Amino acid sequence: MTRWRDPAKDPRQEPKSNVITAEGAARMRGILEHLSRVKRPALSTKVGEAAAQGDRSENADYTYNKKELNRVIARIRYLTKRLDELQVIDRLPADTGKVFFGAFVELEDEHGETLSLRIVGHDETDTRKRWISVDAPLAKALLGKQIDDDVTVSAPGGDSLYSVNTIRYAPRHDGHSGR
Template sequence: MKGRNMTRWRDPAKDPRQEPKSNLITAEGAQRLRGILDHLSRVKRPALSTKVGEAAALGDRSENADYTYNKKELNRVIARIRYLTKRLDELQVVDRLPADTRRIFFGAFVTLEDEEGETMQLRIVGHDETDTDKHWISVDAPLSRALLGKGLDDEATVAAPGGETTYLITAIEYRDPQAGS
């Protein structure tokens, strides 16, 4: 049986998507998610409800593309609101610096140097805040796991598809969440 909803079978014990995600988030990340939820609830959902109502008033809904599109979009927004509401209740906001700022913990800005001498800067954040453009990686990522608890000038080895890579930690920085970004 083939269909667009059929996917390849994966062993649940080995599927990385089934691994539990941490429920940590930075104060800035939580504020951003609340802002998105507020925008969806107060602006986007009422506007789409109005569009759906206007399109439904035009008559036959079966051939009304405007009605169909806006109804699907409204359902997506409602699902996103439901997800964000549930997720924000589960999250634990980390709004203080760790006791030992000389070691890498959640929220740290880290500068790494690889074996070829190239540097990379990243930040360890929650699963909901990852951003490849900013080089913010999840606390659940293999690189983050290898870095957690390490100090300045320590080495961290990470298994990568091309083999193991070793990084030297050259800088660790934290920004006070109380002072704002």
């Protein structure tokens, strides 16, 4: 059982932007395809085989595979619905000298340390790659900024000041790239 959260204060209830990069959409479609064509049929077969063994009440194989199958079906439903809601952004902005969705940005903080990140959709955030959601406070503060602009971000530990060093965009499919 999970603990109760006040829906008005739960950050998970905040609306998400319905934008995604072309690479992120392709990755989500690949996961959906794998779950639908490989994982779900394999689990259905396992559940059928375990059910054929007789008493299901004490059949651990059946119980485990049935739970896993239900989890996969729920994930397929979620991905299908989410992909229908998303708008794929697959073009460069008119002004590649400013920070917009999909930008790779290098920042320098007040101590001279650099931070490289990319602004992506909520569904493709990745802390290891330093890809942050367009809905994150830092991303919101960066949108529309140019090289050498200063950005102040409020955080629970205090305000942080950054300077924008570089802005670039992923290459388009036709070989052109951003700045």
